[in-house]
Structures are given as structure tokens and as C-alpha cells.
Amino acid sequence: MKPLSLPLVAQTRRTFLTRTTQSAGLLALASLSPFTSLATGLTKAITVQQIIDLILKEGQLSPMKNTVDTIKAGSADQVVTGIVTTMFPTIEVIEEATRLKANFIMAHEPTFYNHTDNPDWVENNSVVKQKQELLAKRGITVWRFHDYIHQLKPDAISYGVAKKAGWLSYYKTGNLMLSIPALSLGKLVQHLKTSLGIDHLRVIGDPAQTCERVALLPGAWGGPRQVGTAEREKPDVLIVGEVSEWETAEYVRDARLLGRPISLIVLGHSVSEEPGMEYFVDWLQPRLPEIKITHVASNNPFRWM
Template sequence: MTNSKYCFSKSYPRRNFLVNSFKASAALTLLPELISTERYKALAKAMTVGKIMALVMKEGNLSPINDTVDTLKSGNADQTVTGIVTTMFATVTVIEEAAKRNANFIIAHEPTFYNHRDNPDWVKNNQVVKKKQELLEKHKIAVWRFHDYCHSLKPDAVSYGVAKKANWISYYKTGSRILTIPSIGLGDLVKHLKTSLGITQLRVIGDLNQKCEKIALLPGASGGVSHVSVVEAEKPDVLIVGEVSEWETAEYIRDGRLLGNKTALIILGHSVSEEPGMDYFVDWLQPKIPDVKVTHIASGDPFKWL
């Protein structure tokens, strides 16, 4: 028996006890630093807006575009992403629904502030712009316009998304605006597009009984020059577009048919014609960031048809 206050066996000498006591004490002292380090590591792994933008560029094999409109319209690149919503337009409804879903990053194909460059001073003292900015700030939501880079993907996400929804993937060729499908009457083609794309009303120029096989598919608003150029070069049975300047493409098609041309025109509507592309983009992006939920919210057709 020893006079020491503590008794130590040969298997656990006093020196080891002191060393281990010191280690335990040091660990307790360093605990705040250890927690901070773990938090730092977690933050380093967190997906930020900027990281996701960079990932899209890398995974899409996209090169920077000079003077692109694809910039952040709200929020900042350093904020951690809690969820992503893709859409055509970051409407008030889409913003509020994103907030409900705890998604603080909206990737929108078209402008947020009603002009191509999202210049908030496009019209001075625009109260709708001001209130929308306040809404985005309230929910701490970042909005990235994904237009130029979206169309630069291979395949173009928008035209591919439309072809996918219309069940035309087997006829789709990357880089081509022309699809050759099994022969179908123009009227039946209109019904198919309304059903497959979920569109209430379409505008059409042409004979509903004429047969269509060769299609020029130009969703969105690529403009009269683009529309007329593809018709002149390819002579399609039907030109399918998102929207037109009525005094350009529509009048060209009308006079062309009166002069003996056969090309018909189907106008889908801008928003609904490109929405399938932003829906498809969820399928493209989600596997690349499995830890962040990506969902699509359709901004929808802004019009009521009476």
C-alpha cells in the first residue's frame, strides 16, 4: 500500500495519467476552435450562388460571353443556397412560391425587371420594379438570368425541352432548327401542341387540312429576320415560334401563302414556348448538385383568352 493520494497500477503508471489528463484538459480548452474548424469545413462545402453558377459553366462546357445579360439581378454570389427554382420569368407568384419552398435561388430564363438588360431605370421611378426589389430582398432571394448560356448548351436546353415535351426527341438534331416528323394535318398538329405543351390557345396561319412533315422550330422571340431566313432557306411546311412582331413574320407568312408558298405559321406564345426548356434544365442540373433541391415552377401564360 502506498501513501500516495492516488493508487496506480503497473499497467497505468502515474506519468500516463498526467499526460492523458493534460490531453483532456487541452481538448476542452480547444473545443471552441474545433467547433469553428468544423463549421468552417461545412461552410466550405456549402453550395453558394457563385459556386452553382460556376458549376453550370463548367459542366455545360460554356465559355464566357462578352456583354451577356446572364447576370445576377438580385442577391449575391456568396450566399449559401437553400434550394433552387427554375422558371421562365421570376414573377411575384414564382418568388413567393420559392420562398414557401425555402428556395432562395431562382434561375430565370427571361428578364426580371421588364427590359432586356434588367435596367431598373429603364423607366424612371418605376414603382412595380421598386416593390419587386423589396420583395426579393425580404425573402433574401438571388435571381440569375440564364438566357444566353441556356441557348449555348449542347443541345440548346429550350428547343430540346420543347421537343422532349412534344415527344419529338427521336426527330431532334442538336444544332438544327428543322425536325422531320411523321405526316400530320395542321389542325391535328395544333391539337398535339396544345395537349403536350399545356397551352390553352394558339394562333395559326394556314390551311388546317394541309399535311405537315418538315417543321422549323424556333421557340421564344428570335425575331423576324430569323423567322423569315429559316423559311426562305428551308421551305418548311410549318414554322413554329414563340412570339412574333405581327407586322413582320405574320404578314410575311400571309402574303407568302397568297403568292403560292405553303409554309404555315403556329404561334405558341413566348412564355409557354420556352418554359419546357427551364423544366428540362432541372433534369440537367439536379444530378450535378444532389445535395441541393432543384424544382421547376412555371411562370405560366400571362394572358386570359376570352
């Protein structure tokens, strides 16, 4: 066998180096994501559990032993075709997820009408059974994302609300209090209705009262924490998701009658935390570019008549 001529040897060496460099580049690109291989052009299967693990890792969150953040329907091993974030996984949200070809719902609040999602909270609950059957039929996994999302820094729920209200410049991580430019209670109510997209708000207070120190407590903090915040921080206004009418509402009413300038704005539970689940799409999508993530609002369950 004759030895290769020098020009052919050089050409072969150049071809080898070029291919090696291209392969190295593809491998480097593929390593950018744990789920995608650009070298092959294929996207690997991503399971529900892998996504939950990714959130905990990226959020620097330690697994909790006693948490309600568990899978309520479906399977951790299910391969994910798309993700929907929402407040409550209502029947409408489930059907919209199906339309979007998303089979993984991250819901901030319960699926089955009680904090632990115990299906036997009320025995022989026909609505629970029908909802379970629908989720199984649609092939959807539901994971509650409540405790962990509040542990993110910043808390994605309160951050999302402040962001949508245009108050990020006044927001401080871990602080319930915001000092906003002074405005009347009436104008504050109008601002919240417009920025958060809420038709009606429940209010206790004088529309002419000046509001500057705001306690922002979206969701259901409970009477002791709402009233405790009012006592400790002395806000001009408490902005909450929901109240027990015999607790915080009566406290504010009597406080005003005793001469204290404090007001209460009740947004509604679902709509008060919805901006946080909407914001979480912005948090997660860059970390999971291979999967389409959509926020589907569960909206206010009440109608004003």
C-alpha cells in the same frame, strides 16, 4: 514495460487496418462531390457563384464578356437553400420559391421587363421598386440564365421543347428543322396544345394542310431570323414563341396568298420555352444532388376572353 503478446499484436494490427480501410472508404465517398463530406455527415455551404461556376464547368462553357446572364437581385455569395428554375421570375414564382424554401431563382427571361434588366429603363418605375423590395425581403437571388443555356449542347431550351412534344427522335442538335410524321395542321395544333399544355394557339394556315417539315423556333427569334429560316429551309410550318405582327405574320399571310404552302403557329413566348427550363432540372439535379431543384412555371400571362 512488457512487450505485447503475439495475439494482442495481431489484434491491434487488425483493428488499425480495419479503421484505416473504413476511413479511406469514407474519404473516397466524400470525394464524389465537391460540396458534401460523407465522412462527417455534413453538407458544406454552397453559394450562388459556386453553382454558376459548376454549370459553366459541366456544360463546358466559356465565360462571356457581353452577356445578360448576370445577377439581377441578391448576391453571388449567398448560401443556397434551394433552387427554382422558371421562365419569368414573376411575383407568383417568387412567393412559390419562398414556400419551397428556395432562395436562388434561375430565370430564362428578364426580371425587370427589359432585355438588360435596366431598372431605369422607365424612370421611377413603381412596379420595379416593389419587386426589388420583395426580393430583398424574401432574401432571394435571381440569376438570368439565357445566353449560357442556349450554348449548351444540345441547346437545353429547344431540346426541352422537343422532348415534351415527343419529338426527340426527330431532333438534331444545332438544327432548327425537324422532319416529323406527316399530319394535318389541325392535328399538329392539337398535338402541341396537348403535349405542351397550352390552352390556345394563334395560327395562320389551312387546317387541312399537310405538315411534315417543321421549323422549331421557341421564344423570340425576331422577324429577320424567322423569315430567313422560312426562306432558306422552306418548312411546311413555322412554330414560334412570339412574332412582331407586322413582320413574320404578314410575311406568312402574303406567302400563302401567293400560293406557297406555309403555315405559322404562335405558341406564346413564355410557354414556348418553359419546357427547356423544366428540362434543365433534369440536367442539373444529378450534378448537384445536395440541393433541391424545382421547376416553377411562370405560365402564360394572357387570358382568352
